[in-house]
Amino acid sequence: MKRAIGVIDSGVGGLTVVSELMRQLPKEKLIYVGDTARCPYGPRSKEEVQQFTWEMVDFLLEKDIKMLVVACNTATAFTLDSLKKHLSIPVIGVIQPGARAAIKFTKNNCIGIIGTEGTIRSHAYTDALKNIKAELDIYAKACPMFVPMVEQGIMEGPKAIQVVKEALLPMMKQKQMDTLILGCTHYPLLKSTIQSVVGTNVTLISSSEETARETSTILEMQHLLNHTEVFPIHQFYTTGDLEMFMQISERIFKERNLQMITIKKAVLHQMQDSK
Structure with missing residues:
Protein backbone atom coordinates (compact mmCIF):
# COMPACT_ATOMS: atom_id res chain seq x y z
CA MET A 1 0.00 0.00 0.00
CA LYS A 2 1.77 3.14 -1.23
CA ARG A 3 -0.67 5.49 0.53
CA ALA A 4 0.86 7.48 3.36
CA ILE A 5 0.45 7.39 7.13
CA GLY A 6 -0.85 10.71 8.44
CA VAL A 7 0.57 12.12 11.67
CA ILE A 8 -0.79 15.17 13.50
CA ASP A 9 0.41 17.20 16.47
CA SER A 10 -0.10 20.60 18.06
CA GLY A 11 3.46 21.57 17.10
CA VAL A 12 6.91 20.01 16.74
CA GLY A 13 6.61 17.41 19.51
CA GLY A 14 5.05 14.80 17.25
CA LEU A 15 8.28 14.70 15.28
CA THR A 16 9.61 12.45 18.05
CA VAL A 17 6.93 9.93 17.07
CA VAL A 18 7.71 10.45 13.38
CA SER A 19 11.39 9.73 14.01
CA GLU A 20 10.50 6.40 15.58
CA LEU A 21 8.03 5.58 12.79
CA MET A 22 10.77 6.25 10.25
CA ARG A 23 13.10 3.92 12.14
CA GLN A 24 10.64 1.06 12.54
CA LEU A 25 8.80 1.48 9.20
CA PRO A 26 11.42 2.77 6.73
CA LYS A 27 9.32 1.96 3.66
CA GLU A 28 6.25 3.89 4.82
CA LYS A 29 5.59 7.40 3.57
CA LEU A 30 4.64 9.86 6.32
CA ILE A 31 2.69 13.11 6.01
CA TYR A 32 2.98 15.21 9.14
CA VAL A 33 1.01 18.29 10.16
CA GLY A 34 2.18 20.37 13.13
CA ASP A 35 -0.20 23.14 14.18
CA THR A 36 2.60 25.37 15.50
CA ALA A 37 0.60 28.56 14.87
CA ARG A 38 -1.94 27.58 17.55
CA CYS A 39 0.35 25.63 19.87
CA PRO A 40 0.11 24.83 22.76
CA TYR A 41 -3.18 22.95 22.91
CA GLY A 42 -2.91 22.21 26.65
CA PRO A 43 -4.56 25.40 27.97
CA ARG A 44 -7.31 25.34 25.33
CA SER A 45 -10.85 24.11 25.81
CA LYS A 46 -11.89 20.64 24.76
CA GLU A 47 -14.02 22.17 21.99
CA GLU A 48 -11.08 24.15 20.56
CA VAL A 49 -8.80 21.13 20.60
CA GLN A 50 -11.45 19.06 18.82
CA GLN A 51 -11.95 21.73 16.16
CA PHE A 52 -8.23 22.22 15.50
CA THR A 53 -7.64 18.47 15.40
CA TRP A 54 -10.39 17.90 12.85
CA GLU A 55 -9.00 20.70 10.68
CA MET A 56 -5.64 18.88 10.55
CA VAL A 57 -7.37 15.57 9.90
CA ASP A 58 -9.41 17.03 7.02
CA PHE A 59 -6.19 18.40 5.52
CA LEU A 60 -4.67 14.91 5.61
CA LEU A 61 -7.79 13.13 4.34
CA GLU A 62 -7.47 15.16 1.13
CA LYS A 63 -4.12 13.40 0.67
CA ASP A 64 -5.73 9.94 0.86
CA ILE A 65 -3.88 8.68 3.94
CA LYS A 66 -4.32 5.03 4.93
CA MET A 67 -3.90 5.48 8.69
CA LEU A 68 -3.90 8.32 11.22
CA VAL A 69 -1.53 8.66 14.18
CA VAL A 70 -2.56 11.32 16.70
CA ALA A 71 0.90 12.23 18.01
CA CYS A 72 -0.45 14.70 20.55
CA ASN A 73 -1.54 13.67 24.01
CA THR A 74 -4.07 16.49 24.42
CA ALA A 75 -5.66 15.75 21.04
CA THR A 76 -5.65 12.03 21.85
CA ALA A 77 -7.42 12.67 25.16
CA PHE A 78 -10.13 14.86 23.64
CA THR A 79 -10.67 13.53 20.11
CA LEU A 80 -9.57 9.90 19.74
CA ASP A 81 -13.01 8.37 20.30
CA SER A 82 -14.63 10.79 17.83
CA LEU A 83 -11.94 10.17 15.22
CA LYS A 84 -12.32 6.40 15.50
CA LYS A 85 -16.09 6.73 15.23
CA HIS A 86 -16.13 8.92 12.11
CA LEU A 87 -13.10 7.75 10.11
CA SER A 88 -12.96 4.61 7.98
CA ILE A 89 -9.17 4.28 8.36
CA PRO A 90 -7.29 2.97 11.44
CA VAL A 91 -6.62 5.63 14.10
CA ILE A 92 -4.28 5.36 17.06
CA GLY A 93 -3.21 7.81 19.76
CA VAL A 94 -0.22 7.97 22.08
CA SER A 207 5.22 6.72 24.01
CA SER A 208 7.01 7.15 20.66
CA GLU A 209 8.51 3.65 20.43
CA GLU A 210 5.35 1.89 21.60
CA THR A 211 3.18 3.97 19.26
CA ALA A 212 5.36 3.08 16.28
CA ARG A 213 5.25 -0.60 17.25
CA GLU A 214 1.46 -0.50 17.48
CA THR A 215 1.26 1.28 14.12
CA SER A 216 3.33 -1.48 12.54
CA THR A 217 1.15 -4.19 14.07
CA ILE A 218 -2.09 -2.60 12.86
CA LEU A 219 -0.76 -2.07 9.33
CA GLU A 220 0.32 -5.69 9.15
CA MET A 221 -2.98 -7.03 10.52
CA GLN A 222 -4.96 -4.97 8.02
CA HIS A 223 -2.63 -5.75 5.09
CA LEU A 224 -1.70 -2.10 4.67
CA LEU A 225 2.09 -2.36 4.84
CA ASN A 226 4.09 -0.93 1.97
CA HIS A 227 6.39 -3.63 0.55
CA THR A 228 8.03 -1.55 -2.16
CA GLU A 229 11.83 -1.29 -2.14
CA VAL A 230 11.73 2.44 -2.95
CA PHE A 231 12.23 4.64 0.11
CA PRO A 232 9.66 7.43 0.31
CA ILE A 233 9.90 11.21 0.41
CA HIS A 234 8.09 12.32 3.55
CA GLN A 235 6.01 15.49 3.65
CA PHE A 236 6.02 17.78 6.68
CA TYR A 237 3.65 20.71 7.08
CA THR A 238 3.59 23.44 9.70
CA THR A 239 0.97 26.12 10.22
CA GLY A 240 3.45 28.49 11.87
CA ASP A 241 7.03 29.72 11.54
CA LEU A 242 8.72 27.66 8.82
CA GLU A 243 12.28 28.53 9.81
CA MET A 244 11.87 27.53 13.46
CA PHE A 245 10.12 24.32 12.41
CA MET A 246 13.04 23.45 10.12
CA GLN A 247 15.61 24.21 12.83
CA ILE A 248 13.92 21.92 15.34
CA SER A 249 13.39 19.25 12.67
CA GLU A 250 17.11 19.26 11.97
CA ARG A 251 17.85 18.69 15.66
CA ILE A 252 15.41 15.79 15.89
CA PHE A 253 16.49 14.16 12.63
CA LYS A 254 20.20 14.89 12.98
CA GLU A 255 21.01 11.24 12.26
CA ARG A 256 18.64 10.98 9.31
CA ASN A 257 18.77 12.15 5.73
CA LEU A 258 16.80 15.39 5.53
CA GLN A 259 16.77 15.06 1.74
CA MET A 260 14.03 12.48 2.34
CA ILE A 261 11.84 15.21 3.82
CA THR A 262 10.02 18.14 2.26
CA ILE A 263 8.80 20.87 4.63
CA LYS A 264 6.01 23.22 3.59
CA LYS A 265 3.53 25.67 5.03
CA ALA A 266 0.10 24.22 5.70
CA VAL A 267 -3.10 26.18 5.24
CA LEU A 268 -5.93 24.58 7.18
CA HIS A 269 -9.52 25.13 6.16
CA GLN A 270 -11.73 25.91 9.13
CA MET A 271 -14.12 23.11 9.92
CA GLN A 272 -17.64 23.91 8.78
CA ASP A 273 -19.61 21.19 10.51
CA SER A 274 -19.13 19.77 13.97
CA LYS A 275 -18.00 16.18 13.89
Missing part, protein backbone atom coordinates in the same frame (compact mmCIF):
# COMPACT_ATOMS: atom_id res chain seq x y z
CA ILE A 95 -1.81 7.51 25.50
CA GLN A 96 -2.53 3.77 25.57
CA PRO A 97 0.95 2.84 24.23
CA GLY A 98 2.56 5.11 26.82
CA ALA A 99 0.52 3.63 29.65
CA ARG A 100 1.43 0.08 28.66
CA ALA A 101 5.12 0.96 28.50
CA ALA A 102 5.05 2.55 31.97
CA ILE A 103 3.43 -0.51 33.52
CA LYS A 104 6.04 -2.71 31.85
CA PHE A 105 8.92 -0.74 33.36
CA THR A 106 7.73 0.14 36.87
CA LYS A 107 9.05 -2.09 39.63
CA ASN A 108 7.14 -0.67 42.59
CA ASN A 109 3.86 0.39 40.92
CA CYS A 110 4.52 4.10 41.58
CA ILE A 111 4.15 6.07 38.35
CA GLY A 112 4.30 9.79 37.70
CA ILE A 113 2.67 11.56 34.77
CA ILE A 114 3.58 14.99 33.41
CA GLY A 115 1.66 16.56 30.56
CA THR A 116 -0.19 19.62 29.36
CA GLU A 117 -3.03 21.09 31.37
CA GLY A 118 -5.56 19.53 29.01
CA THR A 119 -4.06 16.05 29.17
CA ILE A 120 -3.79 16.05 32.95
CA ARG A 121 -7.27 17.56 33.33
CA SER A 122 -8.74 14.80 31.16
CA HIS A 123 -7.38 12.03 33.45
CA ALA A 124 -6.80 10.03 30.27
CA TYR A 125 -3.46 8.58 31.42
CA THR A 126 -4.72 7.81 34.92
CA ASP A 127 -7.74 6.02 33.49
CA ALA A 128 -5.62 4.11 30.97
CA LEU A 129 -3.18 3.00 33.69
CA LYS A 130 -5.87 2.04 36.20
CA ASN A 131 -7.81 0.09 33.59
CA ILE A 132 -4.75 -2.09 33.09
CA LYS A 133 -3.53 -2.26 36.70
CA ALA A 134 -5.82 -0.92 39.44
CA GLU A 135 -3.30 -1.06 42.30
CA LEU A 136 -0.97 1.61 40.90
CA ASP A 137 0.00 4.72 42.85
CA ILE A 138 -0.17 7.61 40.38
CA TYR A 139 1.11 11.19 40.66
CA ALA A 140 0.04 13.56 37.87
CA LYS A 141 1.16 17.13 37.25
CA ALA A 142 0.65 19.65 34.47
CA CYS A 143 3.80 21.39 33.18
CA PRO A 144 2.43 24.23 31.02
CA MET A 145 5.82 25.93 30.51
CA PHE A 146 7.45 22.96 28.75
CA VAL A 147 5.75 23.12 25.34
CA PRO A 148 6.32 26.85 24.70
CA MET A 149 9.96 26.37 25.72
CA VAL A 150 10.45 23.53 23.24
CA GLU A 151 8.66 25.44 20.47
CA GLN A 152 11.20 28.23 21.03
CA GLY A 153 14.04 25.74 20.60
CA ILE A 154 15.09 25.81 24.28
CA MET A 155 15.69 22.18 25.25
CA GLU A 156 18.79 22.23 27.43
CA GLY A 157 20.99 24.66 29.32
CA PRO A 158 20.46 26.78 32.46
CA LYS A 159 17.03 28.16 31.52
CA ALA A 160 15.63 24.73 30.62
CA ILE A 161 17.00 23.23 33.84
CA GLN A 162 15.48 26.01 35.93
CA VAL A 163 12.02 25.66 34.36
CA VAL A 164 12.07 21.85 34.69
CA LYS A 165 13.25 21.98 38.31
CA GLU A 166 10.52 24.43 39.31
CA ALA A 167 7.85 22.32 37.60
CA LEU A 168 8.95 18.93 38.93
CA LEU A 169 9.88 19.88 42.50
CA PRO A 170 6.55 18.63 43.97
CA MET A 171 6.88 15.30 42.16
CA MET A 172 10.49 14.84 43.22
CA LYS A 173 9.24 14.69 46.82
CA GLN A 174 7.51 11.41 45.92
CA LYS A 175 10.62 9.37 46.65
CA GLN A 176 9.01 6.06 45.76
CA MET A 177 8.17 7.09 42.16
CA ASP A 178 10.35 4.97 39.88
CA THR A 179 8.70 5.68 36.50
CA LEU A 180 7.71 8.97 34.90
CA ILE A 181 5.52 9.19 31.79
CA LEU A 182 6.42 12.06 29.48
CA GLY A 183 2.76 12.65 28.68
CA CYS A 184 3.33 15.09 25.84
CA THR A 185 5.24 14.39 22.64
CA HIS A 186 7.19 17.63 23.12
CA TYR A 187 8.68 16.38 26.37
CA PRO A 188 11.12 13.79 24.92
CA LEU A 189 12.96 16.77 23.44
CA LEU A 190 13.66 17.74 27.07
CA LYS A 191 14.53 14.18 28.08
CA SER A 192 18.17 14.77 29.05
CA THR A 193 17.20 17.84 31.09
CA ILE A 194 14.31 16.06 32.81
CA GLN A 195 16.52 13.04 33.57
CA SER A 196 19.17 15.26 35.15
CA VAL A 197 16.51 16.77 37.41
CA VAL A 198 14.68 13.60 38.52
CA GLY A 199 17.79 11.41 38.71
CA THR A 200 18.80 8.13 37.15
CA ASN A 201 16.62 6.05 39.50
CA VAL A 202 13.51 7.22 37.64
CA THR A 203 12.76 5.63 34.25
CA LEU A 204 11.40 8.11 31.72
CA ILE A 205 8.70 6.76 29.41
CA SER A 206 8.10 8.21 25.96
Whole structure:
Protein backbone atom coordinates (compact mmCIF):
# COMPACT_ATOMS: atom_id res chain seq x y z
CA MET A 1 0.00 0.00 0.00
CA LYS A 2 1.77 3.14 -1.23
CA ARG A 3 -0.67 5.49 0.53
CA ALA A 4 0.86 7.48 3.36
CA ILE A 5 0.45 7.39 7.13
CA GLY A 6 -0.85 10.71 8.44
CA VAL A 7 0.57 12.12 11.67
CA ILE A 8 -0.79 15.17 13.50
CA ASP A 9 0.41 17.20 16.47
CA SER A 10 -0.10 20.60 18.06
CA GLY A 11 3.46 21.57 17.10
CA VAL A 12 6.91 20.01 16.74
CA GLY A 13 6.61 17.41 19.51
CA GLY A 14 5.05 14.80 17.25
CA LEU A 15 8.28 14.70 15.28
CA THR A 16 9.61 12.45 18.05
CA VAL A 17 6.93 9.93 17.07
CA VAL A 18 7.71 10.45 13.38
CA SER A 19 11.39 9.73 14.01
CA GLU A 20 10.50 6.40 15.58
CA LEU A 21 8.03 5.58 12.79
CA MET A 22 10.77 6.25 10.25
CA ARG A 23 13.10 3.92 12.14
CA GLN A 24 10.64 1.06 12.54
CA LEU A 25 8.80 1.48 9.20
CA PRO A 26 11.42 2.77 6.73
CA LYS A 27 9.32 1.96 3.66
CA GLU A 28 6.25 3.89 4.82
CA LYS A 29 5.59 7.40 3.57
CA LEU A 30 4.64 9.86 6.32
CA ILE A 31 2.69 13.11 6.01
CA TYR A 32 2.98 15.21 9.14
CA VAL A 33 1.01 18.29 10.16
CA GLY A 34 2.18 20.37 13.13
CA ASP A 35 -0.20 23.14 14.18
CA THR A 36 2.60 25.37 15.50
CA ALA A 37 0.60 28.56 14.87
CA ARG A 38 -1.94 27.58 17.55
CA CYS A 39 0.35 25.63 19.87
CA PRO A 40 0.11 24.83 22.76
CA TYR A 41 -3.18 22.95 22.91
CA GLY A 42 -2.91 22.21 26.65
CA PRO A 43 -4.56 25.40 27.97
CA ARG A 44 -7.31 25.34 25.33
CA SER A 45 -10.85 24.11 25.81
CA LYS A 46 -11.89 20.64 24.76
CA GLU A 47 -14.02 22.17 21.99
CA GLU A 48 -11.08 24.15 20.56
CA VAL A 49 -8.80 21.13 20.60
CA GLN A 50 -11.45 19.06 18.82
CA GLN A 51 -11.95 21.73 16.16
CA PHE A 52 -8.23 22.22 15.50
CA THR A 53 -7.64 18.47 15.40
CA TRP A 54 -10.39 17.90 12.85
CA GLU A 55 -9.00 20.70 10.68
CA MET A 56 -5.64 18.88 10.55
CA VAL A 57 -7.37 15.57 9.90
CA ASP A 58 -9.41 17.03 7.02
CA PHE A 59 -6.19 18.40 5.52
CA LEU A 60 -4.67 14.91 5.61
CA LEU A 61 -7.79 13.13 4.34
CA GLU A 62 -7.47 15.16 1.13
CA LYS A 63 -4.12 13.40 0.67
CA ASP A 64 -5.73 9.94 0.86
CA ILE A 65 -3.88 8.68 3.94
CA LYS A 66 -4.32 5.03 4.93
CA MET A 67 -3.90 5.48 8.69
CA LEU A 68 -3.90 8.32 11.22
CA VAL A 69 -1.53 8.66 14.18
CA VAL A 70 -2.56 11.32 16.70
CA ALA A 71 0.90 12.23 18.01
CA CYS A 72 -0.45 14.70 20.55
CA ASN A 73 -1.54 13.67 24.01
CA THR A 74 -4.07 16.49 24.42
CA ALA A 75 -5.66 15.75 21.04
CA THR A 76 -5.65 12.03 21.85
CA ALA A 77 -7.42 12.67 25.16
CA PHE A 78 -10.13 14.86 23.64
CA THR A 79 -10.67 13.53 20.11
CA LEU A 80 -9.57 9.90 19.74
CA ASP A 81 -13.01 8.37 20.30
CA SER A 82 -14.63 10.79 17.83
CA LEU A 83 -11.94 10.17 15.22
CA LYS A 84 -12.32 6.40 15.50
CA LYS A 85 -16.09 6.73 15.23
CA HIS A 86 -16.13 8.92 12.11
CA LEU A 87 -13.10 7.75 10.11
CA SER A 88 -12.96 4.61 7.98
CA ILE A 89 -9.17 4.28 8.36
CA PRO A 90 -7.29 2.97 11.44
CA VAL A 91 -6.62 5.63 14.10
CA ILE A 92 -4.28 5.36 17.06
CA GLY A 93 -3.21 7.81 19.76
CA VAL A 94 -0.22 7.97 22.08
CA ILE A 95 -1.81 7.51 25.50
CA GLN A 96 -2.53 3.77 25.57
CA PRO A 97 0.95 2.84 24.23
CA GLY A 98 2.56 5.11 26.82
CA ALA A 99 0.52 3.63 29.65
CA ARG A 100 1.43 0.08 28.66
CA ALA A 101 5.12 0.96 28.50
CA ALA A 102 5.05 2.55 31.97
CA ILE A 103 3.43 -0.51 33.52
CA LYS A 104 6.04 -2.71 31.85
CA PHE A 105 8.92 -0.74 33.36
CA THR A 106 7.73 0.14 36.87
CA LYS A 107 9.05 -2.09 39.63
CA ASN A 108 7.14 -0.67 42.59
CA ASN A 109 3.86 0.39 40.92
CA CYS A 110 4.52 4.10 41.58
CA ILE A 111 4.15 6.07 38.35
CA GLY A 112 4.30 9.79 37.70
CA ILE A 113 2.67 11.56 34.77
CA ILE A 114 3.58 14.99 33.41
CA GLY A 115 1.66 16.56 30.56
CA THR A 116 -0.19 19.62 29.36
CA GLU A 117 -3.03 21.09 31.37
CA GLY A 118 -5.56 19.53 29.01
CA THR A 119 -4.06 16.05 29.17
CA ILE A 120 -3.79 16.05 32.95
CA ARG A 121 -7.27 17.56 33.33
CA SER A 122 -8.74 14.80 31.16
CA HIS A 123 -7.38 12.03 33.45
CA ALA A 124 -6.80 10.03 30.27
CA TYR A 125 -3.46 8.58 31.42
CA THR A 126 -4.72 7.81 34.92
CA ASP A 127 -7.74 6.02 33.49
CA ALA A 128 -5.62 4.11 30.97
CA LEU A 129 -3.18 3.00 33.69
CA LYS A 130 -5.87 2.04 36.20
CA ASN A 131 -7.81 0.09 33.59
CA ILE A 132 -4.75 -2.09 33.09
CA LYS A 133 -3.53 -2.26 36.70
CA ALA A 134 -5.82 -0.92 39.44
CA GLU A 135 -3.30 -1.06 42.30
CA LEU A 136 -0.97 1.61 40.90
CA ASP A 137 0.00 4.72 42.85
CA ILE A 138 -0.17 7.61 40.38
CA TYR A 139 1.11 11.19 40.66
CA ALA A 140 0.04 13.56 37.87
CA LYS A 141 1.16 17.13 37.25
CA ALA A 142 0.65 19.65 34.47
CA CYS A 143 3.80 21.39 33.18
CA PRO A 144 2.43 24.23 31.02
CA MET A 145 5.82 25.93 30.51
CA PHE A 146 7.45 22.96 28.75
CA VAL A 147 5.75 23.12 25.34
CA PRO A 148 6.32 26.85 24.70
CA MET A 149 9.96 26.37 25.72
CA VAL A 150 10.45 23.53 23.24
CA GLU A 151 8.66 25.44 20.47
CA GLN A 152 11.20 28.23 21.03
CA GLY A 153 14.04 25.74 20.60
CA ILE A 154 15.09 25.81 24.28
CA MET A 155 15.69 22.18 25.25
CA GLU A 156 18.79 22.23 27.43
CA GLY A 157 20.99 24.66 29.32
CA PRO A 158 20.46 26.78 32.46
CA LYS A 159 17.03 28.16 31.52
CA ALA A 160 15.63 24.73 30.62
CA ILE A 161 17.00 23.23 33.84
CA GLN A 162 15.48 26.01 35.93
CA VAL A 163 12.02 25.66 34.36
CA VAL A 164 12.07 21.85 34.69
CA LYS A 165 13.25 21.98 38.31
CA GLU A 166 10.52 24.43 39.31
CA ALA A 167 7.85 22.32 37.60
CA LEU A 168 8.95 18.93 38.93
CA LEU A 169 9.88 19.88 42.50
CA PRO A 170 6.55 18.63 43.97
CA MET A 171 6.88 15.30 42.16
CA MET A 172 10.49 14.84 43.22
CA LYS A 173 9.24 14.69 46.82
CA GLN A 174 7.51 11.41 45.92
CA LYS A 175 10.62 9.37 46.65
CA GLN A 176 9.01 6.06 45.76
CA MET A 177 8.17 7.09 42.16
CA ASP A 178 10.35 4.97 39.88
CA THR A 179 8.70 5.68 36.50
CA LEU A 180 7.71 8.97 34.90
CA ILE A 181 5.52 9.19 31.79
CA LEU A 182 6.42 12.06 29.48
CA GLY A 183 2.76 12.65 28.68
CA CYS A 184 3.33 15.09 25.84
CA THR A 185 5.24 14.39 22.64
CA HIS A 186 7.19 17.63 23.12
CA TYR A 187 8.68 16.38 26.37
CA PRO A 188 11.12 13.79 24.92
CA LEU A 189 12.96 16.77 23.44
CA LEU A 190 13.66 17.74 27.07
CA LYS A 191 14.53 14.18 28.08
CA SER A 192 18.17 14.77 29.05
CA THR A 193 17.20 17.84 31.09
CA ILE A 194 14.31 16.06 32.81
CA GLN A 195 16.52 13.04 33.57
CA SER A 196 19.17 15.26 35.15
CA VAL A 197 16.51 16.77 37.41
CA VAL A 198 14.68 13.60 38.52
CA GLY A 199 17.79 11.41 38.71
CA THR A 200 18.80 8.13 37.15
CA ASN A 201 16.62 6.05 39.50
CA VAL A 202 13.51 7.22 37.64
CA THR A 203 12.76 5.63 34.25
CA LEU A 204 11.40 8.11 31.72
CA ILE A 205 8.70 6.76 29.41
CA SER A 206 8.10 8.21 25.96
CA SER A 207 5.22 6.72 24.01
CA SER A 208 7.01 7.15 20.66
CA GLU A 209 8.51 3.65 20.43
CA GLU A 210 5.35 1.89 21.60
CA THR A 211 3.18 3.97 19.26
CA ALA A 212 5.36 3.08 16.28
CA ARG A 213 5.25 -0.60 17.25
CA GLU A 214 1.46 -0.50 17.48
CA THR A 215 1.26 1.28 14.12
CA SER A 216 3.33 -1.48 12.54
CA THR A 217 1.15 -4.19 14.07
CA ILE A 218 -2.09 -2.60 12.86
CA LEU A 219 -0.76 -2.07 9.33
CA GLU A 220 0.32 -5.69 9.15
CA MET A 221 -2.98 -7.03 10.52
CA GLN A 222 -4.96 -4.97 8.02
CA HIS A 223 -2.63 -5.75 5.09
CA LEU A 224 -1.70 -2.10 4.67
CA LEU A 225 2.09 -2.36 4.84
CA ASN A 226 4.09 -0.93 1.97
CA HIS A 227 6.39 -3.63 0.55
CA THR A 228 8.03 -1.55 -2.16
CA GLU A 229 11.83 -1.29 -2.14
CA VAL A 230 11.73 2.44 -2.95
CA PHE A 231 12.23 4.64 0.11
CA PRO A 232 9.66 7.43 0.31
CA ILE A 233 9.90 11.21 0.41
CA HIS A 234 8.09 12.32 3.55
CA GLN A 235 6.01 15.49 3.65
CA PHE A 236 6.02 17.78 6.68
CA TYR A 237 3.65 20.71 7.08
CA THR A 238 3.59 23.44 9.70
CA THR A 239 0.97 26.12 10.22
CA GLY A 240 3.45 28.49 11.87
CA ASP A 241 7.03 29.72 11.54
CA LEU A 242 8.72 27.66 8.82
CA GLU A 243 12.28 28.53 9.81
CA MET A 244 11.87 27.53 13.46
CA PHE A 245 10.12 24.32 12.41
CA MET A 246 13.04 23.45 10.12
CA GLN A 247 15.61 24.21 12.83
CA ILE A 248 13.92 21.92 15.34
CA SER A 249 13.39 19.25 12.67
CA GLU A 250 17.11 19.26 11.97
CA ARG A 251 17.85 18.69 15.66
CA ILE A 252 15.41 15.79 15.89
CA PHE A 253 16.49 14.16 12.63
CA LYS A 254 20.20 14.89 12.98
CA GLU A 255 21.01 11.24 12.26
CA ARG A 256 18.64 10.98 9.31
CA ASN A 257 18.77 12.15 5.73
CA LEU A 258 16.80 15.39 5.53
CA GLN A 259 16.77 15.06 1.74
CA MET A 260 14.03 12.48 2.34
CA ILE A 261 11.84 15.21 3.82
CA THR A 262 10.02 18.14 2.26
CA ILE A 263 8.80 20.87 4.63
CA LYS A 264 6.01 23.22 3.59
CA LYS A 265 3.53 25.67 5.03
CA ALA A 266 0.10 24.22 5.70
CA VAL A 267 -3.10 26.18 5.24
CA LEU A 268 -5.93 24.58 7.18
CA HIS A 269 -9.52 25.13 6.16
CA GLN A 270 -11.73 25.91 9.13
CA MET A 271 -14.12 23.11 9.92
CA GLN A 272 -17.64 23.91 8.78
CA ASP A 273 -19.61 21.19 10.51
CA SER A 274 -19.13 19.77 13.97
CA LYS A 275 -18.00 16.18 13.89
